[in-house]
Amino acid sequence: MALVNIDQVHKYYGDLHVLKGIDLKIDAGEVVSIIGRSGSGKSTLLRCMNGLEAYQHGGIVVDNKEVSSDEKQVRLLARSVGMVFQSFNLFPHLTVGENIMLAPKLVLKLSSKEARALAEDKLDKVGLAEKIDEYPDCLSGGQQQRVAIARALAMSPKVLLCDEITSALDPELVGEVLRVLEQLASEGMTLVLVTHEMNFARDVGDRVVFMHMGKVWESGPAKEVFENPTTPELKSFINAVL
Amino acid sequence: MIEFTNWDILRNLLLAARWTIALSLTAFIGGTIVGLLLTAMRLSGRRPLQWLVRGYVELFQGTPLLMQLFLVFFGLSLLGFDISAWAAAAFALTFFTSAFLTEIWRGCIDTLPRGQWEASRCLGLNFKQTLSRVILPQAVRVALAPTVGFSVQVVKGTALASIIGFVELTKAGTMLNNATFEPFKIFAMVALIYFALCYPLSLASQRLEKKFNGSR
Ligand SMILES: Nc1ncnc2c1ncn2[C@@H]1O[C@H](COP(=O)(O)OP(=O)(O)OP(=O)(O)O)[C@@H](O)[C@H]1O
Ligand SMILES: [Mg+2]
Numbered sequence: 501m502a503l504v505n506i507d508q509v510h511k512y513y514g515d516l517h518v519l520k521g522i523d524l525k526i527d528a529g530e531v532v533s534i535i536g537r538s539g540s541g542k543s544t545l546l547r548c549m550n551g552l553e554a555y556q557h558g559g560i561v562v563d564n565k566e567v568s569s570d571e572k573q574v575r576l577l578a579r580s581v582g583m584v585f586q587s588f589n590l591f592p593h594l595t596v597g598e599n600i601m602l603a604p605k606l607v608l609k610l611s612s613k614e615a616r617a618l619a620e621d622k623l624d625k626v627g628l629a630e631k632i633d634e635y636p637d638c639l640s641g642g643q644q645q646r647v648a649i650a651r652a653l654a655m656s657p658k659v660l661l662c663d664e665i666t667s668a669l670d671p672e673l674v675g676e677v678l679r680v681l682e683q684l685a686s687e688g689m690t691l692v693l694v695t696h697e698m699n700f701a702r703d704v705g706d707r708v709v710f711m712h713m714g715k716v717w718e719s720g721p722a723k724e725v726f727e728n729p730t731t732p733e734l735k736s737f738i739n740a741v742l
Numbered sequence: 743m744i745e746f747t748n749w750d751i752l753r754n755l756l757l758a759a760r761w762t763i764a765l766s767l768t769a770f771i772g773g774t775i776v777g778l779l780l781t782a783m784r785l786s787g788r789r790p791l792q793w794l795v796r797g798y799v800e801l802f803q804g805t806p807l808l809m810q811l812f813l814v815f816f817g818l819s820l821l822g823f824d825i826s827a828w829a830a831a832a833f834a835l836t837f838f839t840s841a842f843l844t845e846i847w848r849g850c851i852d853t854l855p856r857g858q859w860e861a862s863r864c865l866g867l868n869f870k871q872t873l874s875r876v877i878l879p880q881a882v883r884v885a886l887a888p889t890v891g892f893s894v895q896v897v898k899g900t901a902l903a904s905i906i907g908f909v910e911l912t913k914a915g916t917m918l919n920n921a922t923f924e925p926f927k928i929f930a931m932v933a934l935i936y937f938a939l940c941y942p943l944s945l946a947s948q949r950l951e952k953k954f955n956g957s958r
Contacts, residue, residue, distance in 0.1 A: 552860060571869070578866030589857035593879045602875060603865035655865060 501564070503528040503658060503690055504549065509558035511544055518544050519555065520714040528658065531691045533701035533722065536711035537737060542694040545711070546661050549692070550574070550581040563658045578607065582657030586664045588644045590636040590651070596623065597632040600651045608655070622650035626680050642673030646680055659690040666697060678704075698741055702726045710734045746922050752931060758914030759935050765900045765910060766939075768832045770893055773839025780844040785851070785873065795844065802841030808902050810834045815906045831903035839896050846892060850885040851877060887951035894940045894947075901936075911935060 504526035511519035518541050526532050534542045547553040549560060554569035561567065563580035591599050600622055601615035610618065623629045626646035628639075636644050645665055652660055662681070666674040678697065682704050685691055695701055701708055701722060708725040710718040710733075718725065718734045726742075729735045780798065783791040802810065814837075815830035854877060862872040904913035915932035919925050 550864060552863065574863055575866045575868060578864055581864075583861075583864040585857055585861065587855070587857050589855070589861035591858065591861070591876055591880075593883070603867060606871050606875070607866040651865070 501561075502526055503530075503563060504692070505559075505561040506545075506549070507559045507561075509545075509548060509555050509560060511541075511548060511553065511555040518714050519548070521558070522714075522716055524709065524716060524719075526659070526690065526692060528690050529688045530707060531685045531705045532693070532707045532709060533705040534692065534694045534709045534711060535696075535698070535701060535737070536717075540711040541714045542711050543663050546583075546663050546692065546694055549661060550577050550583055552583075575607070578603075579655060580658045582652030582655055582660045584645070584648050584652050584660065584662045584665045586667050588636075588641075588648045588668075590644055590648055592636055595633050595635055596628070596639070596647050599636065599647060600654045603651075604654050618654050619650070622653050623647070625653065625683075626650045627676075640673060641669045642676045645669065645677050649677075649680055649684075653684075659692060660684070662691065662693045662695070664694050664696065666695070696741065698726070698738075710737065712737075746918065748927075751918055751922070751928060754918060755911060755914055755928075755931055755935060758909060759911045759939070761908070761910040762897065762900050762912075762936075763939070765828070765831055765835065765903060765908075766893070766897045769835030769839050769896050769900070772832065772836035773843055773896070776836060776840035777843035777847065780840060781847050781851070782873070784844070784848065785877075786869070799841045799845050802837055803845065807834070807838050807899055808905065810838055811902055811906060827903065827906045827908035830906060831900070831908050835896065835899055835903075838899065839892075842892055842895070843889060846888050847881065847885050850881045850888070853884060854880055883954045886954060887947050890943055890950060891947035894943050897939050897943070898936065 502525040504524070506522050506524040509519055509522040510517070522545060534545065536542050544553060548555045549562060549567060551567050551569045551574040559566070562577065565577055565580060566573070567577060568574075591602070594602065597616065597619045600619040601610075601612070604610045604615045604618055605612065619632060620629060623632055626649055628643060628646055628650070631639060631643065631647070636647065639647065648665075649660075666677050669677065674697070678700050681691065681693070681700070685704055693701070693705070703722075705722040708719060708722045709716055710725065710729075710731075712733050718729065718731050725734070726738060729738055780795045784795045786792075811831065811834040814834040815825065815827065818825045818830065858876055858880070859872060862876045867875070900910055901912040903910055904916065907913070909917070911932055915928050919928045922928065
């Protein structure tokens with residue numbers, strides 16, 4: 501069974517039909533980029549995958565756990581699914597180290613010492629070991645986003661969901677975050693990225709999913725999708741963004 | 743008629759001011775505790791609890807404090823409870839304070855970005871952990887200044903307890919005036935004592951506001 505199984509998922513915001521029967525399977529170790537126009541439902545799909553949003557029909561199973569927005573289930577899922585946001589969402593009153601240690605201590609019940617070692621390890625991975633005792637607002641946007649990645653990794657998720665995590669960054673800071681993702685990909689981390697970085701999607705991603713009007717309009721191996729788009733919608737989208 | 747020296751007057755007023763302080767502290771501490779409970783109920787996500795809190799806040803914000811005081815004092819005696827002026831004043835002011843603090847804190851918590859809740863949820867923190875480790879530590883910084891600022895309203899609100907016969911600063915002033923017929927002198931002294939109580943509080947509030955504004 502695939503790591504992520506999305507089966508005929510429908511999602512409504514009131515009367516607005518946002519996801520219209522999404523089918524998607526993602527294997528462990530895959531790097532999947534979700535692309536598409538604004539409003540096509542990319543974020544919504546991602547947020548349904550860890551229970552941040554409820555869906556109305558169909559089913560999602562991640563790491564053999566049924567996804568629902570039920571409070572208990574969301575907490576259980578947090579051990580399998582990590583999430584990084586466009587706006588970082590670091591806790592500003594805690595240091596970088598405390599940001600990373602909080603959930604391992606409270607949820608995984610690690611001791612302070614174990615949690616600290618874990619934080620050091622994850623920070624090292626994103627190249628910020630020396631920032632462990634700084635506060636987030638002393639860091640650049642790129643550094644904050646790398647801390648957010650380290651914080652998510654500290655829960656050892658099976659899959660990491662990233663929603664436009666470079667979109668809020670100054671152009672010169674995008675590269676350092678993408679390099680971290682690239683390294684994670686090469687280590688076999690399962691990544692699901694909503695992204696506008698088409699070069700990254702093509703060169704690092706295994707698969708591209710093009711969403712349009714709440715549906716998976718086209719999907720396939722990354723290079724193929726970019727070189728030979730079959731639908732006119734994807735063709736025009738690629739022409740517009742590349 | 744008894745002769746009162748200025749010192750006698752001042753001394754009696756200061757003695758009575760102790761009760762003003764005691765009543766203020768009681769109301770403020772009681773109001774904080776009740777306010778925290780109401781705030782937790784409001785954030786719990788349970789609809790009936792949220793309505794209850796909404797109703798409570800609207801009720802106490804939408805009626806004069808004096809009426810609340812009368813209702814507690816006379817209402818409870820009508821129901822057969824023998825309630826002292828002190829207890830009635832303490833209860834009424836606690837309700838009043840808790841309603842306003844709940845509303846002040848609602849504003850402070852709502853200014854925190856939704857992403858703070860979402861990030862906590864994605865990390866597997868439960869509601870209590872999110873509240874105590876992520877939301878409240880940030881909200882407290884924002885809430886400190888307006889909360890201390892509101893304590894000035896509590897101190898001034900205690901003056902109404904004089905109307906149901908509780909002898910605090912204002913009531914003592916009224917009684918001394920009945921004995922000396924020097925209203926200007928006496929009420930000037932009363933006002934000065936209130937000012938001496940309130941001014942440090944509003945000063946502290948302003949300082950706190952400067953200190954925490956915009957910083958983490
Ligand atoms: N909380 C919400 N309430 C109501 N409608 C919403 C909500 N969130 C999103 N929508 C609507 O759902 C649709 C899909 O939104 P979504 O955020 O998933 O799009 P997206 O593909 O991520 O777009 P973008 O590239 O702009 O981030 C949009 O029409 C949006 O207006
Ligand atoms: Mg989006």
